[in-house]
Amino acid sequence: MNVLEFLHTRQSNPHLQGNTPEQGIIDNILKAGMRVPDHAGLTPWRFTVVKDEGLTKLSKAFKSATISDGGDEAKIEKAAKMPFRAPLIIVISTKFHQHVKVPKQEQLIAAGCAVHAMQMAATCLDLGSVWRTGEMSYHPLVKERLNIELHEEIVGFLYIGEETKELPLKSSKGFEEYVSYF
Numbered sequence: 390m391n392v393l394e395f396l397h398t399r400q401s402n403p404h405l406q407g408n409t410p411e412q413g414i415i416d417n418i419l420k421a422g423m424r425v426p427d428h429a430g431l432t433p434w435r436f437t438v439v440k441d442e443g444l445t446k447l448s449k450a451f452k453s454a455t456i457s458d459g460g461d462e463a464k465i466e467k468a469a470k471m472p473f474r475a476p477l478i479i480v481i482s483t484k485f486h487q488h489v490k491v492p493k494q495e496q497l498i499a500a501g502c503a504v505h506a507m508q509m510a511a512t513c514l515d516l517g518s519v520w521r522t523g524e525m526s527y528h529p530l531v532k533e534r535l536n537i538e539l540h541e542e543i544v545g546f547l548y549i550g551e552e553t554k555e556l557p558l559k560s561s562k563g564f565e566e567y568v569s570y571f
């Protein structure tokens with residue numbers, strides 16, 4: 390498949406499991422995240438790799454956060470299970486810098502590009518992945534447990550693993566109604 394075909398057909402897969410990807414695979418994914426457009430070269434992102442015992446620690450963080458919000462038993466149980474939906478999660482967060490030419494929003498966008506680049510790298514490495522956020526990504530307790538400062542943003546939890554279910558190729562949205570020429 391050439392790169393254009395790849396871009397035209399990429400899609401997520403939330404059905405993930407299998408072994409923890411080897412370190413070489415993880416490194417290649419992280420390397421793709423580092424290659425994104427970055428105004429003034431600020432590197433306004435941080436990647437936190439969560440695997441093995443880290444998944445249990447993240448589960449405990451999600452559970453504590455849900456308890457602190459007064460969630461019921463079902464919600465607490467659901468939150469605690471979330472990190473086990475894949476053997477590897479990369480948490481992408483911002484690392485905002487003060488810069489006269491680069492407002493925060495550009496730095497947030499660059500961090501988002503890193504998520505997308507890593508998702509595409511995972512696909513190239515024959516792994517499935519899905520970009521998730523949800524309540525837990527905005528929760529101060531979760532940030533604290535992940536050593537992410539409260540004024541930073543969690544841009545995504547990128548769940549990565551072997552695909553346990555092959556999904557049919559979705560049809561592409563047409564671009565015409567979203568495009569105008571000036």
Ligand SMILES: Cc1cc2nc3c(=O)[nH]c(=O)nc-3n(C[C@H](O)[C@H](O)[C@H](O)COP(=O)(O)O)c2cc1C
Nearest residue numbers: 399400401402403519520521522523524544545559
């Ligand atoms: C910033 C962001 C946050 C997202 N958060 C979630 C999420 O919490 N849960 C979810 O099921 N999908 C979430 N998605 C959407 C999925 O990653 C995915 O793009 C969507 O299911 C469509 O599938 P596709 O990527 O195959 O087109 C998010 C996407 C983005 C860009």
